[in-house]
Amino acid sequence: MKKIFHVTTFTLRELIRSKMLYIWFLSAVVFCLLSYLLSILSFGEVHKIFMDLGLVGMEWSGTLVLILSLAVTYNTEFEQKAIYLQLAKPVTRGEYLLGRVFGFFAVISLVVIGMGLLIAGLVIFVGGGQVTNLFIDSSVFILIEMFVLTTIGLAFQMIGTSMVGVVLYFMFTVFLGHCIGQVEWLLNQNLAPAVKTMLRIVHFLLPNLEAFNLKDRIYDPNLILGWVQWREVLLYGFAYSFVVFVIGWINLEKREFM
Amino acid sequence: MANVSSLKWAVPLTVIFFFTQIFLSSKLDHWVHPEPFETSQAGQLDPKIVSSLRATAFLSGYKVLIGHAFWIKVLQYYGDADNRVDHFAKLYDYCRLASDLNPQFLPVYTYGAAALAYQVNRMDEAVKLLQKGILANPKANNLKLMLAAMTYHNTADYEKEIPFLELQIAQGNAPTMLVNILANTYEKAGRVDDAIRLWSWILKTTDSDVQKYEATLGLKKLYAIKNTTPSEKVKP
Numbered sequence: 001m002k003k004i005f006h007v008t009t010f011t012l013r014e015l016i017r018s019k020m021l022y023i024w025f026l027s028a029v030v031f032c033l034l035s036y037l038l039s040i041l042s043f044g045e046v047h048k049i050f051m052d053l054g055l056v057g058m059e060w061s062g063t064l065v066l067i068l069s070l071a072v073t074y075n076t077e078f079e080q081k082a083i084y085l086q087l088a089k090p091v092t093r094g095e096y097l098l099g100r101v102f103g104f105f106a107v108i109s110l111v112v113i114g115m116g117l118l119i120a121g122l123v124i125f126v127g128g129g130q131v132t133n134l135f136i137d138s139s140v141f142i143l144i145e146m147f148v149l150t151t152i153g154l155a156f157q158m159i160g161t162s163m164v165g166v167v168l169y170f171m172f173t174v175f176l177g178h179c180i181g182q183v184e185w186l187l188n189q190n191l192a193p194a195v196k197t198m199l200r201i202v203h204f205l206l207p208n209l210e211a212f213n214l215k216d217r218i219y220d221p222n223l224i225l226g227w228v229q230w231r232e233v234l235l236y237g238f239a240y241s242f243v244v245f246v247i248g249w250i251n252l253e254k255r256e257f258m
Numbered sequence: 259m260a261n262v263s264s265l266k267w268a269v270p271l272t273v274i275f276f277f278t279q280i281f282l283s284s285k286l287d288h289w290v291h292p293e294p295f296e297t298s299q300a301g302q303l304d305p306k307i308v309s310s311l312r313a314t315a316f317l318s319g320y321k322v323l324i325g326h327a328f329w330i331k332v333l334q335y336y337g338d339a340d341n342r343v344d345h346f347a348k349l350y351d352y353c354r355l356a357s358d359l360n361p362q363f364l365p366v367y368t369y370g371a372a373a374l375a376y377q378v379n380r381m382d383e384a385v386k387l388l389q390k391g392i393l394a395n396p397k398a399n400n401l402k403l404m405l406a407a408m409t410y411h412n413t414a415d416y417e418k419e420i421p422f423l424e425l426q427i428a429q430g431n432a433p434t435m436l437v438n439i440l441a442n443t444y445e446k447a448g449r450v451d452d453a454i455r456l457w458s459w460i461l462k463t464t465d466s467d468v469q470k471y472e473a474t475l476g477l478k479k480l481y482a483i484k485n486t487t488p489s490e491k492v493k494p
Contacts, residue, residue, distance in 0.1 A: 038326055038327070038330065041330050041333070042326065042329050042330055042333060042365065043369055043434070045363065045365055048363070049326055052322050052323065052326060053323065056320060056323045094265075178317060178319035180283075181290055181316075181317075181319075184284070184287040184288075203284075208283040208286060209319060210287075210290050210319060211282075211286040211287075211290060213290070213319045216319065217290075219362030219363075220361075220362060221362070221395060221397060224289070229289060232282055232285060233286065235278065235282060236279055236282035236286060239275040239276075239278040242272065242275045243272050243275050243276050243279060246265070246268050246271075246272045249265065250265060253264075
């Protein structure tokens, strides 16, 4: 545990030194201005629009930090061979990878929570509005999604042979992960059996990111969000992350550093 | 060298979690989409644009964001004076698409229905839009009040229409257009003093230059009516 903690703090420091937190400032300024502009342009429900766009901003800024972190660390760890120093220490590759996952997630959490607090603060103290419980729930769902995406990104980093490849695989996975929500609908349509089988395999392999997308259903009167849903979403996030983590770990073990 | 054999213990766990995630993913799909999404017709809008927009919204995971952005497009359409030529023929289709993308955003229904019913006089479309809004938001009382007000407006029963409009405005978040409609309805019902009071209040409180201009015109007209003696009224 101590070794994992050391890798985590090292990763956290490394990413902060890489100026990843500047993205938080940039996202905060851009999204707050955009949200403000859109909320004054449309008539009524200013706080609602501001919070909706704020949630989008939280997700985008988290994803942006993750993509940039993957690109930056691929360059330092694999291309500049900094991983040699890490693996020369008495740390197993599994501990190293787990520490990386937690380190990445810590930086992303700082950005996402920072954005959330800023949005909530502006709504409460400047706009005089209220922050609903579902806003907080949606923010936690974004954090769970970010954890899953972090493990996926790092697994790709262990598999990939170039920085561009890692970033592209990751971005496609994020896009397809949101499309998965409609695969179930497609499976109920009149399609050829071969297409259905292929869709079913895609459905099994890709992450179902719509399960974490509470922000699009935050005002849905039919939304049920109880302990059962929380448990299922958390378990799904953990199960998927575990599988992806093991795949990443196997690839790291197989990788030869000459 | 590779030490994959030390990972043997993780294989059964990975298999268990792989099947767990498949099971939960399918289960959560039903939670995410309890009903299949409604596919409304493109109407007078370009079907390619409508289908691209809907696909982007439903597949990207940013339905609400695209809904808000499209709502600005609806307002731009309504604000464009060139579209007055065909009496904002596409307004209903625009509002319908905006409500598909963001069904819980009430201004789409209140603003859209008010514009359709009171500005371009297409009551049936306004009623359809409100009915859709009420079905999507059963707890939104202001939509029900608006529907009731419109029904009375359609039969020119202004005295019955006024309380519904007053109640809706008193609830807050009513479009400014609806306040103007109430002032005009007071005038139609012959309640000149109430109309003067409301236009004066609008003139004092609004930040919009257009609304200030409308309020000034309304007051000018109403004071002229009020100061006109019955004998002058019958003059040609």
